[in-house]
Amino acid sequence: MIGRLFRAAAQRLGLLLIVLVCQFAHMVASLWLLVAAVTGSDRFWRIAKGYDRVGNAATGGLDTETVSSRASRARSEGRRWGCVLCRVLDWIEKDHCKNSEGV
Structure with missing residues (x-):
């Protein structure tokens, strides 16, 4: 005991x-x-991508995937949060979610 x-x-x-x-x-x-x-x-983007992956893992996603990639997949599945987030990200950077698929 x-x-x-x-x-x-x-x-x-x-x-x-x-x-x-x-x-x-x-x-x-x-x-x-x-x-x-x-x-x-250039270190800025490496660190930012690391935070992106940590944020994805903290919200239930894979630690090897970015929030953008997960949102892109959710958008293709018709999930509302993915559509909204991709619309915002694509406004900031053209085709951001599409370009982040699988990242």
């Missing part, structure tokens, strides 16, 4: 450590995103 409780506590402690590491990575990425935006570095 005590062994199981100890293992469960150790596992939760490990998860909390991962949360702290992720928060630190987020702070570093946020700073680099700001620096890259100000300096015009």
Whole structure:
């Protein structure tokens, strides 16, 4: 019994450590995103795409797919949220959702 409780506590402690590491990575990425935006570095788009994928995973999508790609697929399935999001993204950048399919 005590062994199981100890293992469960150790596992939760490990998860909390991962949360702290992720928060630190987020702070570093946020700073680099700001620096890259100000300096015009190509790093900006790599970091932005990473945030895009994190956002997709956080909302139930795959961690290997961008929100735009998921929205494009949803639009082709006739799902309202995909149609609305793609309309906004395509207004910002022509054919954004179409070009992001499979990304």
